[in-house]
Amino acid sequence: MNWKVMMAIFQKEMLELLRDRRTMISMVVVPLFAMPAIFGVMGKFIQSREKEASGEAMIVGVDASRAGAAAAALRAAGFELRSESGLRAAVENKAVAAGVEADAAAGGMRYRILVDRTRQASAIAGEKIRAVLEKLKDDTVRSSLHGSGVPESVLTPFSVDTVNVASQKKMGGFLLGSSLGYLVILLMFTGAMYPAVDTAAGEKERRTLEALLCSPAPRNAIVLGKVLACATASFLTALLAMASMVYSYRHTPFAAVLGADMRLDLLDPSTFGLVVLSVLPIAMLAASLMVAVSLFAKSYKEGQSYLTPLLMVVVFPAVLGMLPGTELTPALALIPIFNVCQIVKEIFLGSFSTAAFAVAFAANLTYASVAFFAATRIFRTESVLFRV
Amino acid sequence: MIQATGLVKRFADRKRGAVVALDGVSFEARGGEIFGLLGPNGAGKTTMLRVLATILRPTGGTATIGGADVVREPERVRGLIGFTSGDMGQYGRLTPRESLEFFARLNGLEGARLKSRVGEVMDRFGISEYAAAKIDKLSTGMKQKVAIARTVVHDPPVLILDEPSSGLDVPSARMIEEFIVSAKKSGKCVLLSTHIMEEAEYLCDRIGVVNHGKLMAVGTMEELRQSTGKQRLREVFLALLGLSPNGQEATA
Known part of the structure; x- marks a missing residue:
């Protein structure tokens, strides 16, 4: 060379x-x-999409005649509630981000959250509604226990945490x-x-x-x-x-x-x-x-x-x-x-x-x-x- | 200086099949001589020059340049020759100085010797004034001067020129002629392929006529005139190719 x-x-x-x-x-x-x-x-x-989606996620359709306490909790959490007769269609047509259906069942109220998972705003709304309703459920249990002498700690006998050891x-x-x-x-x-x-x-x-x-x-x-x-x-x-x-x-x-x-x-x-x-x-x-x-x-x-x-x-x-x-x-x-x-x-x-x-x-x-x-x-x- | 003996070059062409581009060509060209090659398009002139420049390997026969064999010592041969052709391109993004320095380095020049030799050829061909401009920006005549300077930057004893003045205007073609004459005077061996009869007649000491890969005749103008009985080179050329003056195949 x-x-x-x-x-x-x-x-x-x-x-x-x-x-x-x-x-x-x-x-x-x-x-x-x-x-x-x-x-x-x-x-x-x-x-900007996330911001837009979070704003849009706050608009929720409810069956106003049946939602009752759930509607009040959602309103208190900052959701804008719209009374829709056809909730499924309203979610599909993007009139609302998600919908909350309520039925009186034998064991109490049954809520169904209607979401369209292909839409980011709808998925976010679904998660937020679930969190509000879970909190409502816990608050309801707590108030029932109140005065019965049973401590609140029976609701959480232990807690589970996952720790990520990766740096x-x-x-x-x-x-x-x-x-x-x-x-x-x-x-x-x-x-x-x-x-x-x-x-x-x-x-x-x-x-x-x-x-x-x-x-x-x-x-x-x-x-x-x-x-x-x-x-x-x-x-x-x-x-x-x-x-x-x-x-x-x-x-x-x-x-x-x-x-x-x-x-x-x-x-x-x-x-x-x-x-x-x-x-x-x-x-x-x-x-x-x-x-x-x-x-x-x-x-x-x-x-x-x-x-x-x-x-x-x-x-x-x-x-x-x-x-x-x-x-x-x-x-x-x-x-x-x-x-x-x-x-x-x-x-x-x-x-x-x-x-x-x-x-x-x-x-x-x-x-x-x-x-x-x-x-x-x-x-x-x-x-x-x-x-x- | 150049000695070719029975040179043969065959190609395998997909469309035409086996092509014999050179069919046993033998000739000799000496130092201080301009040897012209004349022939119609496709006669085998460029193939012959490429074989002598070691760009193509001959299928048969032998050739030496300055005693170096084109097959066994190709790098030595390339150090002894300066090769240029009319349709050879140039590194347009380089300046003439960069291009000349590059080719000087490829030929083993370096340091002060490189600088002085590049300066020398630039002065000789009047390139110095545009030495720092990009070659792409130069006129055709200027580019041709740079091409010639590149060919001689290492001062080779043998020049192989393939239609160097094709497509040039009269002043540029004249510059090429002067260069060829001065190369001859300095003892170089010049192998010149050309289509321009007037140029061949004026410059060449001996002329070889090539057709279908064969060397049909070799001699001085006078010898060719005598062998054909014609006066003008054009008539001599046509007679050697077996064509009538209007370019048709001669019947008698």
Whole structure:
């Protein structure tokens, strides 16, 4: 390998990529600006929807002639009561968030709460009405016991509490780590896509490849220079996206939606270092695969259409890695993409196995090397380079 | 400098089947000589130049450049040649200086030697004044100057030029002619493929006529005139291809 020539090619590719508007948009603008904007708008939207839903949830339909004490309790709890004759229809037609039907039964009154679970406001109203009616039931029992000499404590002979022993960091890892691994992998592949098309199919389209081929640069140095440039772009995209996500989770209206348990501490140096180390071979794998495939295309457009199915192939193991309940065994650590999603999740949970990490790292490095040698071989194939 | 012996190149084409692009081509071109290649479209000229530039591997035969074999020592061959063609593109997002420095580095130049050589070729081709502009923003003539400067930035002893003046205006084409003549005077071996008869007649010391992958004839203008009995190169060319002056197959 001629390292000086390889470096010359890498620097030229980087210079070209940094001056390409499409690459800059996918590598810098989308992760840095679009993500906080998307999360911000999403957070605002969710907040306003929740606010709207809670307001709407306070409008309840009742059968006024029978509701009696329940109606009084609901009114005291702040509900706006509407007397409706057809309660079921009123809930279905969104005239009220929920309805309360009352029947005099042999053992006392029987209340039925009518809700439409496909509507957030209706579900919230249902929960709130149930809480008011439960309290009414307890108050009724208490007043019956009053004066009978039986202490109130017979109503609650013992209490049950569930305590979450998981740390806040572990909770964050559990709730967000799995989706973060999927997002990072996806962003790494999309981040390598434009540079790979530009550096391989783009060179063919712009007719600059021939000048490069008749220079004394060894073919493997040319391919490595190009692959490294794409891997750098892929890695930068992922890094900027992660930084942008941390910012979005903390400083946009989305933070309020997530709540304290889900704030991910990505800036913890050991977590960050391990995540970066685990995704490094994936950057090389993504770049080598995409350069290899893109070499078959004769134009930028054709290159994009060849690489889009590859993105779909990548999504499948990434989604599997996102599923809860999956754990990384040394055998599963051999499955590319899936293994990194799992590793990222386990790093955030703070419970990753060093053996599985080593197997996954070595396996991904091997796959990246195989993909690189395939790209070099394709780059030596005349029928591919001079496809008309 | 260039020695080709029985060069053969076959392609497997999905539409046309097996294609013989070069069918046993042999010739020699020396230092201080301009060797012209003439032939109709699809005759095999570009394939021949690509084989000599080691971009394509010959199916049969041998070729050496400056004593280096195109199959066994391709990287050494590429260090000895400067190759350009009329439809070769350029790195439009780079400036002429960046492009020249890049190709100089690929050819092993570095440090002060690289800077001085790049400065030298930029001065020689009048590129210095727009050295910092993006190549995409330059006119066709300016781009062609940068392409020629790129071809000679490492001062190769052999130049392989594939229709270098195609599509250029008269002043730009004239610049190319002057460059070719000065390369010859400095002892370089120039292999020139062209469609322009006037250019071939004016520049070339010897001309090889190619058709259907075969070298039909090689000689000086005078030798070709004598062998065909024609005066103008165009007539000589058509006669060697077996075509009448109106381009039809000759019947006699």
